Structures are given as structure tokens and as C-alpha cells.
Amino acid sequence: MKRVIILGATGSIGTQTLDVIKNFRDNFKVVGLTAYNNVDLLAQQIEEFNPEVVAVKDENKAYKLKAKINKNIEILTGQKGLQNIVEYEADLVVVAVEGIAGLLPTVKAIERGKDIALANKEVLVTAGKIVMDLAKKKKINFLPVDSEHSAILQCLRGNDKKEISRLILTASGGPFRGMKYEDLKKVTVEQTLRHPNWKMGKKITVDSATLMNKGFEVIEAKWLFDISEDKIDVIVHPQSIIHSMVEYIDGSVIAQLATADMRIPIQYALNYPTRNYINGINFLDFSITTQLTFEKPDLETFRCLSLAYEALKIGGTMTTVLNAADEIAVSLFLNKKIEFLQIAEIIEESMKEHNNIQNPTLDDIINVDKEVKEKIAKKYMR
Incomplete structure (x- = not known):
């Protein structure tokens, strides 16, 4: 047991x-x-x-x-x-x-x-x-436990890491997929929390809408699978059926597919390396799954994903700044203190102002997290 x-x-x-x-x-x-x-x-x-x-x-x-x-x-x-x-x-x-x-x-x-x-x-x-x-x-x-990283773990099993060409993380695109910058100026908290596919907590739902969630997943994938960021791509897949893919050097792509139910990756992590049936899980019915579509993420409109790649490339405590600024900016947005587009602005401003520590200790990380949050709170919680 x-x-x-x-x-x-x-x-x-x-x-x-x-x-x-x-x-x-x-x-x-x-x-x-x-x-x-x-x-x-x-x-x-x-x-x-x-x-x-x-x-x-x-x-x-x-x-x-x-x-x-x-x-x-x-x-x-x-x-x-x-x-x-x-x-x-x-x-x-x-x-x-x-x-x-x-x-x-x-x-x-x-x-x-x-x-x-x-x-x-x-x-x-x-x-x-x-x-x-x-x-x-x-x-x-x-x-x-993330569905995307669980999918990659499953697609990698039994294969040699040296044969990987790239990891492909799928994103639903969130509730504002297809919208442009001007369209997002007046979106509300209530609209942001209406995710089309997943039932999640408020913070992660907002991060999905800004694509910061996918940026975080790129950073996680680097460390989980020990692979450079230039071999980690993001593709928008609105149906949320393919949860992520691995492309190999011979051109083969292995994908993990399932319904949008977090209990599937949870049971895989709990039972690893075996699998078990869960009561109430809906299986995919390919006779009614008529479309699997893909599109490039709009990095100009949804800048948080670009900021995540930038922070990962810089390294050190810059990813801590990215995370801390996002955490408090999302809180400000949920409490209706700032607008949706200001989330990315606050994160970018915090990154520009930060003096990076390239090889931080845990204490460095915790202190930077605290400093960034306090600085943003002081400015916006008046």
C-alpha cells in the first residue's frame, strides 16, 4: 500500500x-x-x-x-x-x-x-x-501531474532521449483565442474565468487566458526532461484532445490523447509506472471526434508566453521574477485593481528592473519572490 x-x-x-x-x-x-x-x-x-x-x-x-x-x-x-x-x-x-x-x-x-x-x-x-x-x-x-507534462512523460517511455527532436506542448488558447490586442482592452474577470475546456482554479485559468500558463510549462519541461528551450515548442490545439507530443529525429511524432479530465494524469502519477481504470472517466469516441486543429500562438497579442521564453533564456532568478510578478498581477486582476492587458505589462516591467542572480540559492529565490511582490503591491494596491 x-x-x-x-x-x-x-x-x-x-x-x-x-x-x-x-x-x-x-x-x-x-x-x-x-x-x-x-x-x-x-x-x-x-x-x-x-x-x-x-x-x-x-x-x-x-x-x-x-x-x-x-x-x-x-x-x-x-x-x-x-x-x-x-x-x-x-x-x-x-x-x-x-x-x-x-x-x-x-x-x-x-x-x-x-x-x-x-x-x-x-x-x-x-x-x-x-x-x-x-x-x-x-x-x-x-x-x-500537469496533463501536458504527463503526456510527454508517456510519449517518452521506452525511447532514447538522444532521439528527441523536440517537445511540443499543446495549448487550448483559452477563452480569448483569436482575439487581438484591441479586443482584450475591456475583457472582464468573469469572461476570463470561462475556460472553454478545463475546470481549474482561478489563478491557473487566468494564466491560461494570457498564455502564461504555457510559458510556465515550457520552463517546467526544460527541467523535467532535461532539454534546452530551443527544442520546446508550443502549438494551439483548441480541442484539448492531444495533450502534448514528442517529435523524434526520424520525423515520427508520438502524441498522447485523452478527454479533458485531470483525473487521468493524476492517476498516472499516483499509479506510476502502471495504469488503472477510474470510475466516471469518459473515453474518447473517435466516431464523433471530427476535428483536430492546430495553429501558431499569437505571441504579439499574448506576450506572456514570449516573456517566459525570455526569462528562461536569461536564467537565474529571472524566472522567479516572472513567476512572482505574474502571481501578484493575476491577483490584482482578479480583485479588479488592474485590467487584463496590464498583467503582461507588470511582468515585463518587473523583469526589466531586476538585477539577475545567475546561480541563486533557495534563500535568494525566496527573497527575490518577496521583493518583487512587495514592490508591485506597493505600486498598485493604493
């Missing part, structure tokens, strides 16, 4: 991970769960999965949780709780917590020899080299 800790259990990926685990009760034991402040849902999860320990970021909410449950269970609190929970005995840590808060717990889990199922982009975007070097040293499985 595989012992699992889920960081971010009450979020979109966390709840879907638990839904997958329900299908394999004999295969998994939920050891630990964490939440930011949704203690109502966390209490339900505790009742159903009976973990040994939980962690709640908001200390006041932790007291409310204690009053809600009757089980004898350890409750950790604060950022320290998020880090300390990975010290409990487990085989796999699912990192589904949002933001750079997932970085230190991931590093600590790897140091203790635990396999990682990663659904947090910030870990590799900000500290890809540090994290992957450590993962190789500890010889752990580092498994992507």
Missing part, C-alpha cells in the same frame, strides 16, 4: 486526487492532508480518509477545525506545518498547493527520499535546477 501526503487537499487538484484514491482504496493510504483555510471541506476529508496528520496555514482556522472533528489527529499550523508534514512516513507527496509556498516542502520531501507528484508550477519555474539536481541525487521519482 502506497502512503500518500497531499499538500493542497482542498483545491481543485487536491480534491480530484482524493477522488482518484477512492477508486483504489486497497492501493493507497492517505497519511496527511493540508489546507489553507477551507476547514469545512478538510473536516469532511478527515472523516472520509482518516489521515494521521493535517496542516492548516491559517492558525485561527486550525482551532475551528479542531472543534469540528472528533478524531484523535495531529493538527499542524502555519508555513512550518506545511513543511513539517512531509517528514511523516510516506512514499509519495502530491504537491498541489498554490504558489511558492510549495517550494520548501517539496525540497524537504525530496531530501527525505519521498517520490513527488507535482501539480505546482512555481517549484520548477523558480528553482528548477536546484530541485531536479536534488531529485537526481536522491534517486526519487519526480512525476508531473
Whole structure:
């Protein structure tokens, strides 16, 4: 039985991970769960999965949780709780917590020899080299949960890395595919959150609309698969049926296809290297799948993808700046403090102002993240 800790259990990926685990009760034991402040849902999860320990970021909410449950269970609190929970005995840590808060717990889990199922982009975007070097040293499985990277992992199995020509990440194009710069000047938060294919959290849905999500995935792909950025391409595929592809040096292209259901890559990461059937998954019906279309991304209108490539090429702490600026700019947009197009403007401005650190430590990365966010907040949260 595989012992699992889920960081971010009450979020979109966390709840879907638990839904997958329900299908394999004999295969998994939920050891630990964490939440930011949704203690109502966390209490339900505790009742159903009976973990040994939980962690709640908001200390006041932790007291409310204690009053809600009757089980004898350890409750950790604060950022320290998020880090300390990975010290409990487990085989796999699912990192589904949002933001750079997932970085230190991931590093600590790897140091203790635990396999990682990663659904947090910030870990590799900000500290890809540090994290992957450590993962190789500890010889752990580092498994992507993103549908795109899961697809690439599946397309690479059984093939020689030296035979790769390029990795091709597919993008749905989000809700504003085909629009030009002028069209985007007055788009609303509500329009931005209407993703045509996927049900995701608000932050990642906005990132999908700006194509920053795809930029982050390019950076992640570099570190996950140890490949240079000039061999990672993005193509817009509106149907979200092909989740990504690998092109080989003989011209062959291997693609992974599936319905747009995050439980498919989640089960692959949990069960790796095997596969299992999940109740309720819809299989592709090729008799009604009439079109698979592709188009180049519009890098002039959706500049965030270009900024991600630029940050990756520069390296060092520039990808931390990219991530931090995006995180707070998206928050400002969701709170209706800025317009949609200002997200890219804020990111570009932050990158231009940054004095890059080429070989950062974890402390450097955390400090740069904090400085960038504070600077942007000071300017726009008046």
C-alpha cells in the first residue's frame, strides 16, 4: 500500500486526487492532508480518509477545525506545518498547493527520499535546477501531474532521449483565442474565468487566458526532461484532445490523447509506472471526434508566453521574477485593481528592473519572490 501526503487537499487538484484514491482504496493510504483555510471541506476529508496528520496555514482556522472533528489527529499550523508534514512516513507527496509556498516542502520531501507528484508550477519555474539536481541525487521519482507534462512523460517511455527532436506542448488558447490586442482592452474577470475546456482554479485559468500558463510549462519541461528551450515548442490545439507530443529525429511524432479530465494524469502519477481504470472517466469516441486543429500562438497579442521564453533564456532568478510578478498581477486582476492587458505589462516591467542572480540559492529565490511582490503591491494596491 502506497502512503500518500497531499499538500493542497482542498483545491481543485487536491480534491480530484482524493477522488482518484477512492477508486483504489486497497492501493493507497492517505497519511496527511493540508489546507489553507477551507476547514469545512478538510473536516469532511478527515472523516472520509482518516489521515494521521493535517496542516492548516491559517492558525485561527486550525482551532475551528479542531472543534469540528472528533478524531484523535495531529493538527499542524502555519508555513512550518506545511513543511513539517512531509517528514511523516510516506512514499509519495502530491504537491498541489498554490504558489511558492510549495517550494520548501517539496525540497524537504525530496531530501527525505519521498517520490513527488507535482501539480505546482512555481517549484520548477523558480528553482528548477536546484530541485531536479536534488531529485537526481536522491534517486526519487519526480512525476508531473500537469496533463501536458504527463503526456510527454508517456510519449517518452521506452525511447532514447538522444532521439528527441523536440517537445511540443499543446495549448487550448483559452477563452480569448483569436482575439487581438484591441479586443482584450475591456475583457472582464468573469469572461476570463470561462475556460472553454478545463475546470481549474482561478489563478491557473487566468494564466491560461494570457498564455502564461504555457510559458510556465515550457520552463517546467526544460527541467523535467532535461532539454534546452530551443527544442520546446508550443502549438494551439483548441480541442484539448492531444495533450502534448514528442517529435523524434526520424520525423515520427508520438502524441498522447485523452478527454479533458485531470483525473487521468493524476492517476498516472499516483499509479506510476502502471495504469488503472477510474470510475466516471469518459473515453474518447473517435466516431464523433471530427476535428483536430492546430495553429501558431499569437505571441504579439499574448506576450506572456514570449516573456517566459525570455526569462528562461536569461536564467537565474529571472524566472522567479516572472513567476512572482505574474502571481501578484493575476491577483490584482482578479480583485479588479488592474485590467487584463496590464498583467503582461507588470511582468515585463518587473523583469526589466531586476538585477539577475545567475546561480541563486533557495534563500535568494525566496527573497527575490518577496521583493518583487512587495514592490508591485506597493505600486498598485493604493
